[in-house]
Amino acid sequence: xxxxxxxxxxxxxxxxxxxxxxxxxxxxxxxxxxxxxxxxxxxxxxxxxxxxxxxxxxxxxxxxxxxxxxxxxxxxxxxxxxxxxxxxxxxxxxxxxxxxxxxxxxxxxxxxxxxxxxxxxxxxxxxxxxxxxxxxxxxxxxxxxxxxxxxxxxxxxxxxxxxxxxxxxxxxxxxxxxxxxxxxxxxxxxxxxxxxxxxxxxxxxxxxxxxxxxxxxxxxxxxxxxxxxxxxxxxxxxxxxxxxxxxxxxxxxxxxxxxxxxxxxx
Amino acid sequence: xxxxxxxxxxxxxxxxxxxxxxxxxxxxxxxxxxxxxxxxxxxxxxxxxxxxxxxxxxxxxxxxxxxxxxxxxxxxxxxxxxxxxxxxxxxxxxxxxxxxxxxxxxxxxxxxxxxxxxxxxxxxxxxxxxxxxxxxxxxxxxxxxxxxxxxxxxxxxxxxxxxxxxxxxxxxxxxxxxxxxxxxxxxxxxxxxxxxxxxxxxxxxxxxxxxxxxxxxxxxxxxxxxxxxxxxxxxxxxxxxxxxxxxxxxxxxxxxxxxxxxxxxxxxxxxxxxxxxxxxxxxxxxxxxxxxxxxxxxxxxxxxxxxxxxxxxxxxxxxxx
Numbered sequence: 412x413x414x415x416x417x418x419x420x421x422x423x424x425x426x427x428x429x430x431x432x433x434x435x436x437x438x439x440x441x442x443x444x445x446x447x448x449x450x451x452x453x454x455x456x457x458x459x460x461x462x463x464x465x466x467x468x469x470x471x472x473x474x475x476x477x478x479x480x481x482x483x484x485x486x487x488x489x490x491x492x493x494x495x496x497x498x499x500x501x502x503x504x505x506x507x508x509x510x511x512x513x514x515x516x517x518x519x520x521x522x523x524x525x526x527x528x529x530x531x532x533x534x535x536x537x538x539x540x541x542x543x544x545x546x547x548x549x550x551x552x553x554x555x556x557x558x559x560x561x562x563x564x565x566x567x568x569x570x571x572x573x574x575x576x577x578x579x580x581x582x583x584x585x586x587x588x589x590x591x592x593x594x595x596x597x598x599x600x601x602x603x604x605x606x607x608x609x610x611x612x613x614x615x616x617x618x619x620x621x622x623x624x625x626x627x628x629x630x631x632x633x634x635x636x637x638x639x640x641x642x643x644x645x646x647x648x649x650x651x652x653x654x655x656x657x658x659x660x661x662x663x664x665x666x667x668x669x670x671x672x673x674x675x676x677x
Numbered sequence: 678x679x680x681x682x683x684x685x686x687x688x689x690x691x692x693x694x695x696x697x698x699x700x701x702x703x704x705x706x707x708x709x710x711x712x713x714x715x716x717x718x719x720x721x722x723x724x725x726x727x728x729x730x731x732x733x734x735x736x737x738x739x740x741x742x743x744x745x746x747x748x749x750x751x752x753x754x755x756x757x758x759x760x761x762x763x764x765x766x767x768x769x770x771x772x773x774x775x776x777x778x779x780x781x782x783x784x785x786x787x788x789x790x791x792x793x794x795x796x797x798x799x800x801x802x803x804x805x806x807x808x809x810x811x812x813x814x815x816x817x818x819x820x821x822x823x824x825x826x827x828x829x830x831x832x833x834x835x836x837x838x839x840x841x842x843x844x845x846x847x848x849x850x851x852x853x854x855x856x857x858x859x860x861x862x863x864x865x866x867x868x869x870x871x872x873x874x875x876x877x878x879x880x881x882x883x884x885x886x887x888x889x890x891x892x893x894x895x896x897x898x899x900x901x902x903x904x905x906x907x908x909x910x911x912x913x914x915x916x917x918x919x920x921x922x923x924x925x926x927x928x929x930x931x932x933x934x935x936x937x938x939x940x941x942x943x944x945x946x947x948x949x950x951x952x953x954x955x956x957x958x959x960x961x962x963x964x965x966x967x968x969x970x971x972x973x974x975x976x977x978x979x980x981x982x983x984x985x986x987x988x989x990x991x992x993x994x995x996x997x998x
Contacts (some may be wrong), residue, residue: 662987
């Protein structure tokens with residue numbers, strides 16, 4: 412019996428310490444693009460399941476422009492078998508902030524791929540919406556579990572025994588009937604680095620690009636009542652005393668403070 | 678007009694976000710000239726409803742179904758309640774469990790959803806304030822719709838107080854058991870061990886800025902020199918460099934030491950939730966704009982690899998080479 416696992420993979424921007432905002436986003440000069448941290452763990456979890464099981468196919472799906480292919484190849488280099496990238500001129504102009512829009516686009520891929528299990532990251536490091544996975548599950552009629560930090564997958568029964576990481580150091584143990592969408596939390600595994608051999612192999616793995624037409628969708632899918640209208644640097648609420656000087660001077664200030672407070676002796 | 682806010686409980690206790698969502702919901706209801714209704718689902722619904730009947734609550738709807746949170750039950754119950762009461766705004770907590778049903782409810786009701794609101798302005802078009810890029814920027818998001826769903830970040834609104842005169846009524850909903858595909862089989866406390874960081878007077882806490890596991894002894898040496906206890910932010914535990922019982926934050930421990938020294942910690946909201954009650958917070962970080970600087974009392978804006986060895990020397994310790 413074969414199993415297919417679909418993993419959503421997003422390319423996200425990381426921001427330099429110093430940056431400028433240009434319009435509705437941070438100026439591109441201060442951004443570095445990389446695989447979303449949570450998705451890295453989701454890819455690793457899928458690859459581990461494929462290594463442990465018989466006949467498991469791992470397919471990644473990305474909503475992203477051509478630039479994101481470098482990131483997608485990285486997921487392939489880590490062991491995914493093939494990739495799907497969804498892009499269209501109509502998406503380039505849309506903000507893609509609305510989880511409903513993303514769920515609609517991903518749902519079209521789920522319906523054509525018919526996976527047994529979908530793994531997503533808990534959230535994306537850029538907009539931190541944290542809603543796409545569960546919205547997708549609702550849209551395609553799958554079961555789901557959010558914020559999973561341990562997964563024991565029974566491929567024959569298609570049941571996932573998971574731990575959900577609740578607040579305050581409490582974990583919830585839950586059995587989820589498949590087909591299901593699980594949103595994967597960081598720390599669930601140790602994501603591997605791509606090997607040189609993996610990187611070479613990734614160049615030859617299939618990476619299919621689908622436009623809206625190919626998925627049976629039209630431009631109305633990007634219509635959304637949710638619009639980003641401004642971005643700004645928050646005013647610092649801080650009133651910290653900043654010790655200035657060379658490292659030995661600032662260390663001396665801190666040491667003096669700790670001694671005066673009596674919290675440290677010596 | 679109605680604002681419907683969903684409350685949250687676990688293992689017999691209402692969780693704090695349930696009282697904060699009353700405050701947020703009342704703000705929104707005032708802006709919309711609406712009533713504030715609460716939903717209480719599962720567990721001791723009558724006891725919970727009494728405790729939630731605080732100033733500003735107009736009605737509480739209870740659904741006595743199950744003991745603990747189950748997202749299929751919550752999704753069905755909230756959806757049915759929204760269909761019956763037709764709220765203009767549906768508020769849910771931006772918690773682990775809130776994010777386990779809010780997108781499904783919004784999808785089922787075809788409501789636009791904005792998550793993790795830290796503020797909103799509902800005079801006219803709804804304008805939601807949220808953070809992006811790990812708190813480095815704030816954004817405003819407009820929602821052009823007659824009705825919408827919103828999740829509310831914990832600890833942004835104060836808990837509601839006082840006693841209200843809400844009408845408490847059971848809400849009848851037939852849960853379709855065949856659509857319940859997940860079963861909670863238990864809970865487990867994690868992160869106990871030989872060290873209890875919540876008992877420490879002084880914590881030296883290490884974050885992502887340490888870069889590599891082999892650099893960890895530097896911060897351990899600082900903790901030793903100060904007679905302090907070592908703790909960390911989430912990435913250090915995710916990487917397996919320190920055990921779970923050292924983790925400060927939303928999913929780890931909440932600590933309130935006399936002095937908290939954050940070394941190479943940027944101060945993500947989940948981390949700050951676990952340490953903002955410290956008496957004195959000292960940050961050592963290269964980034965003067967890092968969120969940790971907003972709550973620090975004292976700060977050194979410099980490279981930890983330059984400052985920490987000097988500090989160890991100050992206290993007669995030896996920095997590892």
